[in-house]
Amino acid sequence: MAKENLLYSKDHEWVRREGGFVVVGVTDYAQHELGDVVFVDLPAAGKALKKGDPAANIESVKAVSDVYSPVTGKVTEANARLSDNPELVNQDPLGDGWIFKASVEQASELDELMDFPKYEEYLKGIAGE
Amino acid sequence: MKKTRINEAHYILKGKMVEFCGWDLPVQYSGLNLEHMAVRTTGGIFDVSHMGEIWFRGREALRAVNHIVSNDAAKLVPGRIQYAGLLTDHGCFVDDLLVYMIKENEYLLVVNAANIEKDFQWMKKHTARFDVQVENRSEEYSQIAVQGPVAEKLVQEFTDIDLKPMGYYHFAQGRVQGADAIVSRTGYTGEDGFEIYFRADAAAASKLFLDLADRGEKYDALPAGLGARDTLRLEAKMALYGNDIDDAHTVLEADLGWILKLKKAEPFIGQEALARQKEAGIARKLVGFELVDKGIARHGYPITVEGKPFGAVTSGTFAPFLKKPIGMAYLPADHSAVGSEFQVAIRDKTVTARVVETPFYKRSK
Numbered sequence: 001m002a003k004e005n006l007l008y009s010k011d012h013e014w015v016r017r018e019g020g021f022v023v024v025g026v027t028d029y030a031q032h033e034l035g036d037v038v039f040v041d042l043p044a045a046g047k048a049l050k051k052g053d054p055a056a057n058i059e060s061v062k063a064v065s066d067v068y069s070p071v072t073g074k075v076t077e078a079n080a081r082l083s084d085n086p087e088l089v090n091q092d093p094l095g096d097g098w099i100f101k102a103s104v105e106q107a108s109e110l111d112e113l114m115d116f117p118k119y120e121e122y123l124k125g126i127a128g129e
Numbered sequence: 130m131k132k133t134r135i136n137e138a139h140y141i142l143k144g145k146m147v148e149f150c151g152w153d154l155p156v157q158y159s160g161l162n163l164e165h166m167a168v169r170t171t172g173g174i175f176d177v178s179h180m181g182e183i184w185f186r187g188r189e190a191l192r193a194v195n196h197i198v199s200n201d202a203a204k205l206v207p208g209r210i211q212y213a214g215l216l217t218d219h220g221c222f223v224d225d226l227l228v229y230m231i232k233e234n235e236y237l238l239v240v241n242a243a244n245i246e247k248d249f250q251w252m253k254k255h256t257a258r259f260d261v262q263v264e265n266r267s268e269e270y271s272q273i274a275v276q277g278p279v280a281e282k283l284v285q286e287f288t289d290i291d292l293k294p295m296g297y298y299h300f301a302q303g304r305v306q307g308a309d310a311i312v313s314r315t316g317y318t319g320e321d322g323f324e325i326y327f328r329a330d331a332a333a334a335s336k337l338f339l340d341l342a343d344r345g346e347k348y349d350a351l352p353a354g355l356g357a358r359d360t361l362r363l364e365a366k367m368a369l370y371g372n373d374i375d376d377a378h379t380v381l382e383a384d385l386g387w388i389l390k391l392k393k394a395e396p397f398i399g400q401e402a403l404a405r406q407k408e409a410g411i412a413r414k415l416v417g418f419e420l421v422d423k424g425i426a427r428h429g430y431p432i433t434v435e436g437k438p439f440g441a442v443t444s445g446t447f448a449p450f451l452k453k454p455i456g457m458a459y460l461p462a463d464h465s466a467v468g469s470e471f472q473v474a475i476r477d478k479t480v481t482a483r484v485v486e487t488p489f490y491k492r493s494k
Contacts, residue, residue, distance in 0.1 A: 036162045038447040039425055039454075041476070057476065059425045061161050061447050062356050083423070 003028075003094055007110060008119035009070045014094060015113055018101075022071055022110070025098040026058065026089065029123055035060040037089040042078035043100055049073050051109050056099050058089060070113060073103040133178035134271045134334035141335075142342060142352050150242040152179045155354040164353035165360050165449040168318050169490075172277035172350030174341045175358055178334075181245035182270045182326065183252060185236040187261035194228060194236050195395035197255050199380055199403075200388045203395070205230035210298040210313055213388050215240070215248060216399030220379040220406060224248050225370055227315065229300060237311070239326075241370045255398060271334045275341060276322030276361075279348035284323045286344055287337070288312060292323070306337050317358060319365025319490055363455065364448050364490035366417050372428055373415060373443040373457050381406050382459065383415045414465040415443070417487035420454040422480035426473040427456075433472045433479075434464050442473060448489060455489050456482070 007015040012030035016023040031037065041057035049055055054066035055075070078100045082088060088097040104110070114122060130153045139146060144155025154176065157164060167173050185194050194202045200213035207230050215223040224244040229237040240248045249265040256263060275284050285292050290303035290312050300313030310327035329337065342352045359369070368374045368383060380389045381403060391404055420426055426445040431438060445456030460471060469484045 035157075035160060036449075039423060041424065041478075059447065061165075061360060061449055062156070064425065064427065 004116045006094065007070075007113035007115060008122070009068065009113055010122065011066075011068045013067060013070050015070050015110065017110065021076060021101055021103055022073075023098050023101050024055070024067070024070060026067060026093055027119075028093050030065075031090045031093045031097070034058060034065055034089075035062060037086045040079075040082040040086045040089065040099065042080075042082060043075045045075050045077055047075040049075060049102055055102075058099075059086075067099055069102065071102060071109050072105045075100050075102050077101040131179075133176055134329065134331040135176040135178055135273070135338045136335070137331065138335040138338040138342075139176065141339060144352070144354060147355070149355055150179060152242065154179065155352075156356045157354040158352045161354070161356040161360065162449045164351050164357035167349065167351040168277045168320055168353060168357060168361055169450045169492075170278065171348055172275060172279040172283055172322075172345060173318070173353035173357060174338065174345055174350060175274040175276065175353050176272075176338060177274050177324070177358075178271040179242035180272055181240040181242060181248065181265070181267040183238045183240060183245075183249055184264040184266055185238065185252075185256075185261055186264070187234060187259070189259040190234045190236055190261045192395050193256035193259040193261040193263075194238070195393060196259070196397050197252060198226070198228060198397065199390065199399065200228070201390035201393040202228050202230070202236065203393060205236075207232045208299055208301060210300060210315060211388075212298075214374075214380050214385065214399075215251065216380065216397070216403075217376055218398060218402060220381070220399040220403035221376045222370065222374045222378070222380070222383070223251050223376065225368060225374060229311070229313065231302075243371060269328055270326050271329060272327075273325045273338060273341065274316055274318075274322060275325070275350075276316045276318040276320045276353075277350060278321060279345075279350055280320070280322040283341065283345055283348055283350055284312065284325070287341065297321075306333075306340065308333060308337070317367055318361035319367070319488065320361075320492055357449075359444075360446050360449055363444050363446055363457070364450055364488070366457065366488040368415075368457075369444055378413075378415070378459065379403060379406060379411070381411050382413055411462050413440075413459045414462045415457060416460050416465050416484045417489055418456050418458060418471075418482040419485050419489075420456075420473070420480055420482050421470065424473075424475045424478065424480045425454045426475060426480070426482060431474045432458055432460075433474070434461055435471075439471070451489055455485075458482075460484065
């Protein structure tokens with residue numbers, strides 16, 4: 001997926017809109033910060049999500065990190081391939097390494113996310129800190 | 130934040146710096162997994178200058194050391210090292226340490242960074258009646274650990290000490306790149322390797338670290354950080370003070386009976402309590418476990434045994450070399466046999482863990 005067509009959260013999740021649904025993953029910056037991913041704790045389909053709440057957990061050797069839901073809605077599918085191949089998060093974070101799909105209750109929440117140029121600016125700000 | 134004399138080298142090598150026990154140290158350079166695998170297969174170079182060095186000197190140095198440690202320092206000869214516990218009256222850990230016999234009436238005790246001041250005060254207080262001088266010289270010494278199969282070849286390029294004949298837990302004094310040094314065949318990784326204690330200014334100390342890293346490239350050795358140090362020691366089931374051993378668990382409960390010499394000549398702190406516990410038997414024991422279910426059980430995650438809460442995971446990680454989740458925990462002694470199962474709460478899930486043989490990893494000689 002072209003990174004230019006995705007939306008981004010401040011917690012380094014990316015979001016792809018697919019009609020009334022979204023696909024959520026973590027950015028290349030996030031996977032790099034995490035280091036080698038060894039386990040992804042996936043949400044069950046049907047799990048209710050609130051924007052900003054932890055939806056999944058990514059475990060690297062050194063730490064566990066939350067994946068926050070960028071929307072309020074319900075999990076419709078988790079990426080089952082990650083159960084046996086968690087390294088996909090490192091190898092293809094914007095593609096095969098996607099984490100979950102969810103329904104969107106309030107489309108306006110998506111307006112609060114950054115587009116790619118804004119996210120790039122945001123990353124520059126972090127690097128400059 | 131305190132800086133080791135090697136600090137500049139970490140920035141040159143682009144280490145990812147974190148605060149550890151008040152020190153500015155690298156958690157990793159090229160990546161935790163790469164560094165962990167390098168130590169298991171080639172070599173790793175660590176700055177461990179934050180460790181403490183306390184000297185015992187005087188006519189009764191041996192008696193003083195033996196009064197405060199669990200192992201029997203009378204068995205040492207110059208050039209040999211023992212692992213031991215510094216114990217409370219209850220037989221629990223003030224710290225764990227290495228005892229180096231430098232020569233008659235002179236010993237070096239190497240202690241954990243977080244405990245230097247506590248240990249030093251404890252040692253002075255409990256050896257006051259002996260003819261001994263206890264001196265904290267931690268500030269004077271830098272320390273580099275070179276660990277892994279290539280360690281001997283790599284370190285040999287920097288020292289006039291003949292390393293080949295040096296046995297495990299032996300040491301020698303000599304020069305390392307011009308600096309006065311003690312080089313011991315010891316480590317905290319489960320691999321062959323050396324620990325180099327030396328006195329040099331920051332420029333020379335950083336240069337030695339950089340030169341080791343540079344020369345190490347020939348052997349595919351890497352500079353390695355605190356992250357790999359922790360996963361390496363855990364695979365080898367080496368205890369970490371503050372996690373697996375502390376002032377609430379005894380030497381026997383920590384399954385370290387081999388460093389306890391109840392019959393040694395000098396009476397020592399903790400002896401009576403441990404003699405009683407040995408007689409009565411222990412109620413809990415430190416074990417190694419693997420997860421049966423998926424997940425990673427980390428330090429502090431709650432444990433239940435047959436439905437009842439029983440403490441928490443003391444150390445846990447995903448083992449980079451063994452490629453599976455492992456950990457350590459205290460379990461009821463009657464539920465600590467290999468194969469016993471118990472539960473760990475990982476966030477909102479409960480997963481099953483199983484006691485396994487340890488060490489998890491043992492190098493082939």
